[in-house]
Amino acid sequence: MTILVTGGLGFIGSHTVVELIKNNYEVVIADNLANSKLEVLERLYQITGVRPIFYQIDVTDEALVEEIFRKHKFAGLIHFAGLKAVGESVEKPLDYYYNNIVSTMVLSKMCLRYQVDKFVFSSSATVYGEQPSPLREDMELKPRTNPYGETKAISERILIDTARANENFAVSLLRYFNPIGAHESGLIGEDPNGIPNNLMPFVTKVAKGLLVKLSVFGHDYDTVDGTGVRDYIHVVDLARGHVRAIEGLDTGVSIYNLGTGKGTSVLELVNAFIRVNGVDVPYEFVGRRSGDVATCFADVSKVERELGWKAELTIEDMVRDAWGFEQGGE
Numbered sequence: 020m021t022i023l024v025t026g027g028l029g030f031i032g033s034h035t036v037v038e039l040i041k042n043n044y045e046v047v048i049a050d051n052l053a054n055s056k057l058e059v060l061e062r063l064y065q066i067t068g069v070r071p072i073f074y075q076i077d078v079t080d081e082a083l084v085e086e087i088f089r090k091h092k093f094a095g096l097i098h099f100a101g102l103k104a105v106g107e108s109v110e111k112p113l114d115y116y117y118n119n120i121v122s123t124m125v126l127s128k129m130c131l132r133y134q135v136d137k138f139v140f141s142s143s144a145t146v147y148g149e150q151p152s153p154l155r156e157d158m159e160l161k162p163r164t165n166p167y168g169e170t171k172a173i174s175e176r177i178l179i180d181t182a183r184a185n186e187n188f189a190v191s192l193l194r195y196f197n198p199i200g201a202h203e204s205g206l207i208g209e210d211p212n213g214i215p216n217n218l219m220p221f222v223t224k225v226a227k228g229l230l231v232k233l234s235v236f237g238h239d240y241d242t243v244d245g246t247g248v249r250d251y252i253h254v255v256d257l258a259r260g261h262v263r264a265i266e267g268l269d270t271g272v273s274i275y276n277l278g279t280g281k282g283t284s285v286l287e288l289v290n291a292f293i294r295v296n297g298v299d300v301p302y303e304f305v306g307r308r309s310g311d312v313a314t315c316f317a318d319v320s321k322v323e324r325e326l327g328w329k330a331e332l333t334i335e336d337m338v339r340d341a342w343g344f345e346q347g348g349e
């Protein structure tokens with residue numbers, strides 16, 4: 020069975036490609052390298068012994084996407100390719116709306132035209148906006164007033180309505196919480212271009228001495244220690260959740276939170292990183308980051324009940340593997 024993975028050289032995409040290959044799927048990757056590197060393809064070969072077919076294309080380009088659908092008979096598609104920096108989306112809303120929504124529309128159109136009847140979509144907990152945790156799939160969507168979150172909510176709507184209008188088109192919307200960590204080999208991991216927006220890659224670069232110190236955004240939240248609480252999930256657990264989602268996808272629309280159901284504060288994560296890896300991470304408390312919420316974690320009972328999947332790796336696994344990748348792998 021062949022699966023098209025858009026954004027398959029990116030952080031979550033590459034880890035999902037590894038798990039798909041381990042489960043005997045053929046994989047075709049489409050990626051425009053906007054936030055990934057071609058060398059990841061070689062590293063996927065080193066890890067799996069398989070070199071997936073790769074197309075360097077922008078999946079908003081309908082003609083180029085159609086050429087791939089003509090060449091391959093896909094059993095399904097996992098759509099990761101997208102712009103995903105919340106702050107950047109406020110500065111460049113049109114880039115985000117165009118790229119994230121047109122790509123979803125082009126891919127959906129090709130799925131209908133070429134009878135590809137399983138579409139797994141990379142969504143985000145951001146669609147819940149500022150609601151009390153634990154967050155449940157049946158909650159009303161209140162995408163934070165940032166274009167990134169809006170593009171995820173709009174893409175979900177497009178896919179839900181398309182599935183309703185085409186009974187053979189089955190959709191799985193996976194809402195990620197905070198993916199961190201890396202493959203145990205250290206060959207693939209979170210490797211953002213430029214200064215990291217997210218906490219974990221910033222921590223690993225401070226630990227390595229590439230950045231001077233971590234700024235902890237806010238120390239006065241109503242949480243266990245005043246710092247922000249999030250639901251961190253190991254990227255390999257997340258990848259395994261995608262394989263289970265595509266296997267369990269039959270008809271209609273499924274919506275699942277992919278998290279651990281547990282909250283961890285910034286200080287708890289940083290201290291775990293220091294303790295497990297035996298390295299220092301200098302930090303200072305600064306003001307809150309605009310748009311941040313105090314606490315965000317998932318209710319994960321639905322995915323466990325319906326797909327029989329749950330996250331298994333621990334915070335210690337996450338910080339160990341994140342450091343292993345920063346150090347350059349095996």
Ligand code: WQD
Pocket residue numbers: 103105142143144145195196197198216217218219221233234235236237246247248249285308311
């Ligand atoms: C985590 C915690 C920060 C950096 C975002 C997107 C979400 C998803 C994941 C795409 C917060 C604190 C961070 C730093 C800090 N992206 N922090 N210093 O904001 O929970 O989620 O990334 O799908 O959609 O919203 O992740 O890693 O940026 O922040 O103190 O230098 O770490 O305040 O409490 P976030 P994050």
